[in-house]
Amino acid sequence: MSHLEKEITTWFKMNKRDLPWRKTSAWGVLVSEIMLQQTPVARVEPIWHIWMKRWPTPKDLAAASAADVIKEWGRLGYPRRALRLRECAQVIASDFNNKVPDNEIQLRKLPGIGDYTAAAVMAFAFQERSLVLDINIRRLFSRIYDGVQSPTAAPNKTERAARAELVPTKNAHMWAAATMELGALICTAQKPKCEICPVADSCKWRSLNYPQSDQPKRTQAWNGTDRQCRGIIVQALRENDSLTEKEIKKLWVLESQVEKALKTLLADGLITQSARSKYSLPN
DNA sequence: AAGACGGGGAG
DNA sequence: CTCCCAGTCTT
Numbered sequence: 225m226s227h228l229e230k231e232i233t234t235w236f237k238m239n240k241r242d243l244p245w246r247k248t249s250a251w252g253v254l255v256s257e258i259m260l261q262q263t264p265v266a267r268v269e270p271i272w273h274i275w276m277k278r279w280p281t282p283k284d285l286a287a288a289s290a291a292d293v294i295k296e297w298g299r300l301g302y303p304r305r306a307l308r309l310r311e312c313a314q315v316i317a318s319d320f321n322n323k324v325p326d327n328e329i330q331l332r333k334l335p336g337i338g339d340y341t342a343a344a345v346m347a348f349a350f351q352e353r354s355l356v357l358d359i360n361i362r363r364l365f366s367r368i369y370d371g372v373q374s375p376t377a378a379p380n381k382t383e384r385a386a387r388a389e390l391v392p393t394k395n396a397h398m399w400a401a402a403t404m405e406l407g408a409l410i411c412t413a414q415k416p417k418c419e420i421c422p423v424a425d426s427c428k429w430r431s432l433n434y435p436q437s438d439q440p441k442r443t444q445a446w447n448g449t450d451r452q453c454r455g456i457i458v459q460a461l462r463e464n465d466s467l468t469e470k471e472i473k474k475l476w477v478l479e480s481q482v483e484k485a486l487k488t489l490l491a492d493g494l495i496t497q498s499a500r501s502k503y504s505l506p507n
Numbered sequence: 508a509a510g511a512c513g514g515g516g517a518g
Numbered sequence: 519c520t521c522c523c524a525g526t527c528t529t
Contacts, residue, residue: 264515265523299513299514299515301514302513305512338526344524377508412522442522451513
């Protein structure tokens with residue numbers, strides 16, 4: 225075991241958070257990983273508990289209505305994730321005997337599961353060796369090894385190869401969890417806590433006296449008509465049971481026709497009064 | 508390779 | 519106000 229691995233895993237055992245998805249089923253891990261995509265831990269926790277109680281296994285979620293799924297998603301953001309997670313549950317229920325596949329290739333094919341989530345499920349649900357590269361881990365290694373404050377927008381081949389070299393043969397899942405936790409709690413994007421970091425002495429960024437680097441350009445959330453329409457529609461879904469499966473799906477499948485979908489909903493009286501007043505819509 | 512896609516808490 | 523968050527999917 226390398227010096228760095230020892231320091232980080234020792235720190236992890238002493239300082240890790242007691243997160244509910246660290247002691248749950250593979251399905252529970254998968255649900256948490258989808259919810260955690262671009263979404264802070266603190267906001268996910270309460271919703272995760274509600275989902276696991278209501279839909280304890282894939283087939284339970286597979287049987288839920290799209291409207292209920294959107295409603296229970298609450299304010300997590302990116303509500304299409306909720307629909308994809310439901311599709312994912314339907315595939316697992318029908319094609320995988322209601323069991324989350326323990327194979328990265330098959331996981332990667334499921335809707336809403338990309339490189340990160342497939343690797344994370346392998347590590348955290350099945351304790352298998354995989355290359356987990358989330359923003360926390362990427363930032364940690366960017367600083368320690370590259371001396372750069374912030375990682376690039378997306379991992380490239382070079383980065384993946386370099387980080388794959390670091391993944392230990394034994395207890396790779398703990399390496400993933402520990403580096404992620406260190407990135408999330410100590411090696412933070414803003415005001416990192418270097419004075420209490422267990423590997424500060426090994427950090428190139430620190431030894432270079434913290435050179436600044438531009439944050440990769442993040443695409444601005446678009447504030448056009450379509451987005452406002454989607455907000456109205458989601459609002460209506462949260463308050464209204466009348467939307468059909470087909471109508472809901474149309475909102476995300478036909479991205480360019482959201483405004484048209486909204487008009488349909490208005491015409492059919494499916495937009496609630498509170499949504500009308502919130503968005504100053506005509507009655 | 509670049510954009511779209513949510514929402515809210517922190518500074 | 520800007521920045522950030524256990525990314526994914528589509529041009």
